[in-house]
Amino acid sequence: MTRRPYRQIVVFARGGGWGTDRQVDGHDRVAVIRGTDFAAVRSGRTDAVPRRWEKRTLIAPRRVRPDDVLLEISGGSAARGQSTGRSLFVGPDVLPAFDYPVIPASFCRVVRFDPEVVDPRYAYYGLRDMYLSGRAGDYENQSTGISNFQFERFLDAELLRVPPMDEQRRIVAVLAAFDDKIEINDRVVTASEELLRAEFDALAVTSGGTVPVTAMVEFNPRTPPPDRDGAPYVDMAALSTYVAGIDSWSHRVPRGGSRFRNGDTLLARITPCLENGKAAWVDFLAPDETATGSTEFVVMRARAGVPAQFPYFLARDERFRGHAIRKMAGSSGRQRVNAAHIAEFLVAVPDPARLAGFGERADAAFAHLTALRAETRVLEATRDALLPELMSGRLHLP
Template sequence: MTRRPYRDLVLFARGGGWGADRETDGHAPVAVIRGTDFAAVRSGRTESVPRRWEKRTLIEPRRVRPGDVLLEISGGSAARGQSTGRALFIGPDVLPAFEHPVIPASFCRLVRFDTTVVDARYAYYGLRDMYLSGRAGDYENQSTGIANFQFGRFLDAELLRVPPLADQRRIVAVLSALDDKIEINDRVVTAYEELLRAAFEALAVTGGGTVPVTELVEFNPRTPRPDRDGAPYVDMAALPTHVAGIRSWSRRPPRGGSRFRNGDTLLARITPCLENGKTGYVDFLDDDETATGSTEFIVLRARPGVPPQFPYFLARDVRFRDHAVRKMAGSSGRQRVNAADAADFRITVPDPRRLAAFGARAGAAFTHMAALRTETRALETLRDTLLPELMSGRQILPAPAPADTSDGTDEAGSSVYE
């Protein structure tokens, strides 16, 4: 089977831009996708993608089209073992979500493939296999503390197995079916969150009077000690920025830090994690199990009679977050808010019946969201197991069965009785 360098398959490659942060003569508005936006865009969330102003003459050469791939070529995170080389496939439903032309950020590269030779999404899966296998790190070098992906070296050295297009498309059909279901799950979770945030905001409108938030929510509540032999541990990197579910954790002997249990909310208190929205709802523990986490978490817990999801949506509320950010103190780049200052906040007293209805609705939604996350983890495991097998050719998909002509038609669809 033919293995070809990516240089033979790439029709066009162009670096991205960053433009200006305000309207400027000769510039036009664009959406600029960064490597940090890949996961959100893949899940249908585009609100965090920066809107910038780029020179009009530079927009069209960089403009992203359906079927393009964006490749992260600078950045990464050595501390988290994350190399450059992440990729995003631009499917047909991505660009309509933006109100402006889309370009890659300056730390990314737009890659367009020769589709007479290779299916663009098949080439993307080759890049994903390269990243997940760790081969992407082979093309990195370090410059002034930033990891850089050596694109020219990659083009010549990274080989892709290129079977006939029909075989490529069968592989794409299998992998993309898994990806599409994962994306659907993510979009359902996002829709739940948006609806429940609106319902939470309505509680304030229908309530009466204000009270200290501590009458409804405990901040850093007392929690039993975790198991000495090992307990679930959540680090800052595991906290999501847009949704509730915490998708990854480890297990280790407790060594201090925050303590929490199911139904608690974890709020990042340090810059820039607080500003970026790092917040998570704990629902993955066994009954009565205590977990530990970063010392940079504030733990929020609902008081008796308050739905456990209430503190989570409080932590997502713009007014509360703005209050917490204003209370941050410390040296530049290491500012943080302490729990007492974050708790110095007044909240509208919700109508009890509406609060109970919100709790019932949120409880059912969070149960479904947890089930979707479990399914998504299983789908991701299956996809990432199949990916190297299919891309290497170790696993061969069977050819499609011949068309069934028992209905009285030939393979072209014409009646054999005419």
């Protein structure tokens, strides 16, 4: 079976840009996709992708087209064991979701493949196999604390099995079926949260005045200690900036940190995580199980008579987060907010009937979203187990 270096199948590769944050003569507005945006773009969220002004003459050669692949070439996270080399396939639904031309950020590269030799999505799955297997780390070097993907070395050293086109397309059909279902689940989760967020915002319209937030929410509440032999542990990387769920955690012997249980909300209290909107809803634990997490979390829990999801949507509220950000203190780059200062926030008191109705709908929706995310984890694990078998040819599709 033919194995080719990527240099033989890549027909175009170009680094991205960052432009400027304000309008300048000779510059046009663009959307700039970073490596950190890959997951959100896959799930249909484009609002967090930065909009910048790029020099007009540089847009056309960098502009992303359908069937391109965006490859992260700088960044990564040694602390989390995350190398560079993450990739995003630009399917038919990606670009129409943007209001401006799309270019990759300066830490990424747009890669285009020869469609006469390789199905572009098949080549993308080769890149994904490279990343998940850890081979992407073989092409890294360190420069001033930043990991850099050695693209030229990768082009010559990384080999892709290139079977006949009909076999490539059969493999793509199988793997894409998983990806498409995962994407549908993610989009349902995102849309459902947006609807509930709009309903939460509307509760303030029926307000009967304001009370201190502590009348409705407990901050860092008392929680039974975790199992001394080991308990689930959540780090900051597991918190999303746009959806509630926690999809990655580890187990470790408790060594302090925050404590929480199902139904609690985690709010990042340190810069830049708080400004970026990192928050999460805890729903993955066993009944009565206590988990631990980063010391940089504020744990929020609804008081009796308040919907359990109320603190989560409060954590997503721009006014509440703005209050928390203004209360941050500390040295530049390491500022934090204390729970006691967050508790000074005044919250509108909703109409009791509407608040109860919101709670019923949120309960039903979050139960459904929890089930969807559990299904997604199974789909991802199955796809990632099939990926190396199909790409290597060890598993043959008739």
